[in-house]
Amino acid sequence: PQDQQQYLTFMLGGETFAIGILAIKEIIEYGNLTEVPMMPDYIRGVINLRGSVVPVVDLSTRFGRKSTELTRRTCIVIIEVASDQETQVVGVVVDAVNEVLEIPQDQIEPPPAFGAKIRTDFIRGMGKVDSKFVIILNVGNVLSIDDLALLEQANAQGMESANGAAAG
Secondary structure (H helix, E strand, O other): OHHHHEEEEEEEOOEEEEEEHHHEEEEEEOOOOEOOOOOOOOEEEEEEEOOEEEEEEEHHHHOOOOOOOOOOOOEEEEEEEEOOOOEEEEEEEEOEEEEEEEOOHHHEEOOOOOOOOOOHHHEEEEEEEOOEEEEEEOHHHHOOHHHHHHHHHHHHHHHHHHOOOOOO
């Protein structure tokens, strides 16, 4: 389908990444995070998005790099990750959002077998844009089912800390 070809591109650690536009709900500015104890370091915390608690993942840390430095351009991209059972809404921290691009299917190459700076199962493909490559992320793999289980915990804890002590 036509709409599959549109991607939001963003910067992370000096590289350009892309996520299919269909997975993206909205983009918000970075802020108002509630930290959640006992979470892996790539989970920055949770935010309250119009009454629902959304866990926020630091993609850079998830990729095994140093965490994202916060600047004026730091954003949280709110995405929907579908697993078999359900859809989880997650925020991912990015250095800066660039633009929405069309990347036709024939301009997308398979992930490199080696030489990529992140796990290849995180990469859906390499999109060619003006003779440069953008890394198209496989959101479902970047935020795997195990992560989603952790995020559910983060949600529950976030709910409690957001609502004060919840009744047992």
